[in-house]
Amino acid sequence: GEDVEQSLFLSVREGDSSVINCTYTDSSSTYLYWYKQEPGAGLQLLTYIFSNMDMKQDQRLTVLLNKKDKHLSLRIADTQTGDSAIYFCAEYSGGGADGLTFGKGTHLIIQP
Amino acid sequence: DSGVTQTPKHLITATGQRVTLRCSPRSGDLSVYWYQQSLDQGLQFLIHYYNGEERAKGNILERFSAQQFPDLHSELNLSSLELGDSALYFCASSPSPSYEQYFGPGTRLTVT
Numbered sequence: 001g002e003d004v005e006q007s008l009f010l011s012v013r014e015g016d017s018s019v020i021n022c023t024y025t026d027s028s029s030t031y032l033y034w035y036k037q038e039p040g041a042g043l044q045l046l047t048y049i050f051s052n053m054d055m056k057q058d059q060r061l062t063v064l065l066n067k068k069d070k071h072l073s074l075r076i077a078d079t080q081t082g083d084s085a086i087y088f089c090a091e092y093s094g095g096g097a098d099g100l101t102f103g104k105g106t107h108l109i110i111q112p
Numbered sequence: 113d114s115g116v117t118q119t120p121k122h123l124i125t126a127t128g129q130r131v132t133l134r135c136s137p138r139s140g141d142l143s144v145y146w147y148q149q150s151l152d153q154g155l156q157f158l159i160h161y162y163n164g165e166e167r168a169k170g171n172i173l174e175r176f177s178a179q180q181f182p183d184l185h186s187e188l189n190l191s192s193l194e195l196g197d198s199a200l201y202f203c204a205s206s207p208s209p210s211y212e213q214y215f216g217p218g219t220r221l222t223v224t
Contacts, residue, residue, distance in 0.1 A: 043215040098168035098209050099157025
């Protein structure tokens with residue numbers, strides 16, 4: 001079955017760039033997503049990328065996709081305290097499942 | 113604010129009881145998905161409805177059921193509740209199955 005893996009924690013200093021990594025196993029993934037969850041809140045869709053793209057940039061966010069290695073990353077430039085949250089990688093492959101398959105989430109910790 | 117609403121925000125009930133969670137999708141979205149978020153299982157896809165019809169099932173227990181009404185709101189029914197059903201339940205909506213999913217704020221269910 002599908003599997004999405006992320007490291008559990010990432011600690012960065014305020015103002016630095018954060019890079020959150022994700023690997024997935026389903027080669028038929030068509031869309032890959034990054035969601036953000038703040039404490040006590042729902043999941044906020046940050047960005048997504050189609051599997052036929054290599055990169056997508058949206059303001060401070062850059063998504064890189066290496067389809068050969070099934071590796072996805074999210075770079076947050078100039079990390080701020082408001083970026084402190086759990087970041088989930090998710091993939092959608094359609095077919096019979098339809099739901100998203102999520103990783104366990106990466107806790108981004110910002111040091112002053 | 114994603115435009116997806118869920119009620120109630122919190123629910124506390126006893127083992128063996130039955131509860132109903134409600135979700136209203138974003139205006140114009142025909143797809144509604146239900147997910148369960150727990151500490152041990154992470155985010156798991158439960159079920160997907162599209163324009164009133166069940167489209168796909170994920171890891172949904174037989175004690176759980178859902179429906180989508182003509183006005184497109186959806187309800188998730190959980191019966192014979194067990195302690196292990198305590199979790200955050202999210203619904204998400206999208207215009208159609210292959211589009212990005214927008215999540216509601218969730219319902220926190222506590223079974224005592």
